[in-house]
Amino acid sequence: MTRLMRTAWLATWVLLSMACDKDNDLPKPVDPLIVEDHFEENTQNWQGGFSDYPEGEEDFYELDFGHSTLPPPLDTTAGALKITGNNHSDDLFMFVYKPVEGLAPNTNYHAYFDLTIASDAADDSFGVGSSPAHSVYLKAGVVRIEPKPQVGDQGFYWMNIDKGNQSQDGEQMMNIGDVANGTDQFEYALIKRRNDQPFSFRTGSDGDAWLIIGTDSGFESTTTLYFDRIEVRLEKAD
Numbered sequence: 001m002t003r004l005m006r007t008a009w010l011a012t013w014v015l016l017s018m019a020c021d022k023d024n025d026l027p028k029p030v031d032p033l034i035v036e037d038h039f040e041e042n043t044q045n046w047q048g049g050f051s052d053y054p055e056g057e058e059d060f061y062e063l064d065f066g067h068s069t070l071p072p073p074l075d076t077t078a079g080a081l082k083i084t085g086n087n088h089s090d091d092l093f094m095f096v097y098k099p100v101e102g103l104a105p106n107t108n109y110h111a112y113f114d115l116t117i118a119s120d121a122a123d124d125s126f127g128v129g130s131s132p133a134h135s136v137y138l139k140a141g142v143v144r145i146e147p148k149p150q151v152g153d154q155g156f157y158w159m160n161i162d163k164g165n166q167s168q169d170g171e172q173m174m175n176i177g178d179v180a181n182g183t184d185q186f187e188y189a190l191i192k193r194r195n196d197q198p199f200s201f202r203t204g205s206d207g208d209a210w211l212i213i214g215t216d217s218g219f220e221s222t223t224t225l226y227f228d229r230i231e232v233r234l235e236k237a238d
Contacts (some may be wrong), residue, residue: 009096032235033102035211043067046098046230048083049081051149051157052091052216058069060227062086062222065096068225070118084224087217091166093159095214096227097147100234105207108237110198113140115213118226119179128220132182135218137166138193141173141210142201142234148214153169166216173212174199179225190228200237 034126034130050058050063059074092149098203103109121133145179149157164170176196181189211232 005144007076011237020084029113031104032233033100034231034233035098035100035201036229036231037098038079038229039067040118041083042079043081043184044098046096046119046227048081048096050085050092050094051151051159052093053085053157055151055155057088060173060182061088061092063094065094068226070228071120073189074118078228081173081227082138082224083227084222086222087167087220089156090218090220093154093163093214094221094223094225095147096230097210097212099146100142100209100232101207102210103203103205103207103209103234105205107207108200108202109142110200110235111140111211112198112235113213114194114229114233115140115176115192115227116229117191118188118191118193118228119181119222120186121178121179122179122184122185123182124184125186130218130220132219132221132223134178135166136179136223137175137216137224138177138213139163139170139173139182139216140176140195140213140230141170141199143172143210143212144201144204144208146210153159160229161212161215161234163216172201173214179215179223180210188226200236224227 152158162170163173
């Protein structure tokens with residue numbers, strides 16, 4: 001091999017090595033990607049929001065979200081996400097949401113939600129307007145934009161995504177059950193909810209996505225829930 005050929009070969013090898021090193025520095029999508037959050041110390045970057053109520057009526061609707069502990073008779077030393085609201089509009093939507101990273105761009109995914117929630121809504125109970133247990137519908141989904149309320153017609157807050165209405169699925173959220181606590185008592189108990197069928201979604205060109213879980217309520221009074229654990233499994237569908 002001549003000196004000129006050897007020099008050219010070495011230069012090519014160096015360039016290829018640099019390109020490989022650069023590729024190795026890029027984050028690689030994980031499949032499946034699992035988000036599993038407990039809330040012993042903080043919210044784990046989950047945020048809360050509310051919609052389907054009149055603008056400026058936050059105090060009247062008693063809306064609140066934050067880090068808390070589980071209520072009695074549960075373990076009051078265990079951390080949780082607390083969300084609460086008084087459904088004067090007969091349609092209040094309360095939700096928690098979080099960005100998720102590590103998904104491949106322009107890719108179809110299936111999402112499986114596995115939730116542990118504290119609810120005090122007794123089975124087969126009836127309250128103001130409807131049941132505090134069976135008329136408060138849990139919904140879950142994955143969306144490509146940050147889910148937010150926005151002021152729409154008649155000064156009401158509406159979501160910027162299609163969540164559906166009460167028990168009905170939307171394009172971007174699915175009904176995964178209600179908040180009945182599995183007992184005949186109005187005291188807090190841990191319930192588990194999951195989707196038997198996958199929630200399907202497609203990422204955009206940047207691969208970014210947001211997890212969203214919420215309640216769409218037909219019960220015209222106060223609902224207060226505590227999220228003890230949230231697990232979401234995201235699998236490529238292609």
